[in-house]
Amino acid sequence: MTRPAGEPGPVAGQPRPVLEMRAITKTFSGVTALSDVHLAVRPGEIHAVCGENGAGKSTLMKVLSGVHPHGSYEGEVRFEGEPVAFKDIRAGERHGIVIIHQELALVPQLSIAENIFLGNERRSARGTVDWNGTYREAIRLLARVGLREKPQTPVSELGVGRQQLVEIAKALSKEVKLLILDEPTAALNDQDSAHLLELLLQLRDQGVAGIVISHKLNEIRAIADSVTILRDGRTVETLTVRHSPSAAPELSEERLIRGMVGRDLDHRFPDRTPYRGEDAGRIALAVDGWTVRHPADHRRTVVDGVSLTVRRGEIVGIAGLMGAGRTELAMSVFGRSYGQYVAGTVAVGGREVDTRTVPAAIAAGLAYVTEDRKRYGLNLLDTVQRNISLASLPGMRRSDAGRRNGVRGFVDEHRERRIAEHYRTSLNIKTPTVAERVGRLSGGNQQKVVLSRWIHTDPQVLILDEPTRGIDVGAKYEIYTVIDALAARGKAVLLLSSELPELLGMCDRIYTMAEGRLTGEVTRAEATQEVLMRHMTLRQMTENGS
Known part of the structure; x- marks a missing residue:
């Protein structure tokens, strides 16, 4: 009812x-x-x-x-x-009443048992920690949540899914x-x-x-x-x-x-406005033979000979299961921010470019919106204004006249504020002021701040890694509108997403990856969830003899 x-x-x-x-x-x-x-x-x-x-x-x-x-x-x-x-x-x-936040409140260096009873320690008659009792109770709680790890295991060795179960075991220890x-x-x-x-x-x-x-x-x-x-x-x-x-x-x-x-979303994705510039269809990004090894285990190849292209005004997707190598590819192309480079070239606008550092990648016309905005994409303690300007600080410098007149500081804060206000309005960032701390914003509005930063660098190629993760359907539609508008202006967009409906609704072409390799390329007309899933599991199926 x-x-x-x-x-x-x-x-x-x-x-x-x-x-x-x-x-x-x-x-x-x-x-x-x-x-x-x-x-x-x-x-x-x-x-x-x-x-x-x-x-x-x-x-x-x-x-x-x-x-x-x-x-x-x-x-x-x-x-x-x-x-x-x-x-x-x-x-x-x-x-x-126990709350488990989206950002888990566990101490990675401590064991599972220590995390479960942190601040709620089991004590012996002498007032010291009763370790035998702690481990016995931890084993009981772990069994209750279906986790078979030893209670002495450091939390840092667990994946996010198992860490979530430790949080629930911790809640159960408090008689939730x-x-x-x-x-x-x-x-x-x-x-x-x-x-x-x-x-x-x-x-x-x-x-x-x-x-x-x-x-x-x-x-x-x-x-x-x-x-x-x-x-x-x-x-x-x-x-x-x-x-x-x-x-x-x-x-x-x-x-x-x-x-x-407050309204029906008859269409989950906005109508595309095609780019009609004279250079429409020209290749904006070409990655050739890109190979990268794992940063800790140099014997393990995580990106293996990947070659792909994105044209002006085109949105190209990359689909893959967890561990396929999508993020590793994006981060390594953008300033070699991940892994050990082995081989491969990057060309922007038909010219091979240097992307060995993040500043070099930005100067070459690349921009990268990370999948983990809170860890890598934002300074949550700083303002909306400062977060938007971070990638464009050289262009925010005060004029020589201003410095000669004794104006303190190197950043033209008036210009910085005008730019932030422009994006607050144009991207509909819901914040009372651009001086608001970005950590106070909702996830969707934080993502718009990240997008604003990179849009202001005026890149030729925008790499978006899970751009709508953790945000609601209304905010997703607004993000999709921004992405479409960029493509309509001739920007090349490489969209990485684990949501197949998102790729199908947004992309002109979709590449699939498995275990670090490209396994397929599908046009918009050919693409279905079944076709993509078949390509995403192609290498594993082949190796299993299926």
């Missing part, structure tokens, strides 16, 4: 909520992030919270878990029927009653995602209620018992599925999208 926005009330035949958030309002520096938001979670259910980037999902969860303490927001939080006022995250955990997960599968492959979702269903059946924030609408439909949709910091509606089978057909992707963005 569907309940309208407003305070949720009891529904006949359903247990009373274990959690109620009533009329929650939260502001930052005069900007309203949440306005009169209501949320109710019932015992033993998985409740999904979805909405566009900037809708207020993470802020609402930080209010609930005590990250934003009582007194910093308006409204009431009730847990197990009683009002609660958490002053910090530990207060929330003492009640059994309500588990909150913020984009739990954003960085996981399909296998790890499926395992995690199955674990959440098992915990639900064991009585642990869950709140899941996710942009992956197919996952929401697979595991959620109820869904609350937020838009612009307000509750739009709550859809109940588990207790009302007749509501299940309503929970289509189209239905969720309409609630999230």
Whole structure:
């Protein structure tokens, strides 16, 4: 059934909520992030919270878990029927409310057991750490989440999927009653995602209620018992599925999208405007025989003899399974930022160029938007203005006259601000001011800041590595519009993506990779998900004799 926005009330035949958030309002520096938001979670259910980037999902969860303490927001939080006022995250955990953020809070140098009980150590009668008891309890918790690692294993040796399971084991050690997960599968492959979702269903059946924030609408439909949709910091509606089978057909992707963005997205991808310049069709980027070895194991080749081209005004995709070598190819071409170069050439506009360093690659007309914007793409502590200007600082220098007149500093901050304001408007970056710290922006708006930086360098070739990872459908459409506009201006775009529908919807041609090699090239007319998947597994199938 569907309940309208407003305070949720009891529904006949359903247990009373274990959690109620009533009329929650939260502001930052005069900007309203949440306005009169209501949320109710019932015992033993998985409740999904979805909405566009900037809708207020993470802020609402930080209010609930005590990250934003009582007194910093308006409204009431009730847990197990009683009002609660958490002053910090530990207060929330003492009640059994545990949040797992998208950026995992693990210490890589410590063991699994040490991470599970960090700040919650098992102590002996003498007051020292009871290591035997710690390891026994860690083994029990790891078995509960389906992780077979030894508790003494350093977390740094685990992949992201297994680290996520360690976080859940850590939550279970605190006798969790309500588990909150913020984009739990954003960085996981399909296998790890499926395992995690199955674990959440098992915990639900064991009585642990869950709140899941996710942009992956197919996952929401697979595991959620109820869904609350937020838009612009307000509750739009709550859809109940588990207790009302007749509501299940309503929970289509189209239905969720309409609630999230306030309109139907009949077309997930914008209409292409072809480039009509005199040089349309000329090759802008040519990579020939590119070979790179692993940075630590020089015997292992991670990019093996790759040759490809991208023409002016063309969007060319690269598809591949995890470990295929797509990112390694992009990073090594752009300033040899990854691995040990072995062989190969790069030509831009028909002329072989030097890309041995990042500045040389930029000067040659290349730009690279990394798949990990928070680690490699942004300085989260600096402003939107500074992040946009970082790749173009030589062009931001003050005039000689300004320096002679005693003006301090080398960067013309007025020009830098004008440029940042231009991109804030043209790319619709949602921020109160370009002086805002970029770490406060939503994922989609952070990605627009990264794009703004590289667009301002006026590159001939733009390499985009997972440009829409972790952002919602509305923000994706805006990013797609930007990409199409660049191609319409004659820029050559190389698009790396793990989302096959994205490649099919955006690209003129698609290359496929497997184990560091190109395994196919497919035109837009020939491309289907089945064709791409066949090429993406071609080398493995051949080597297995299939």
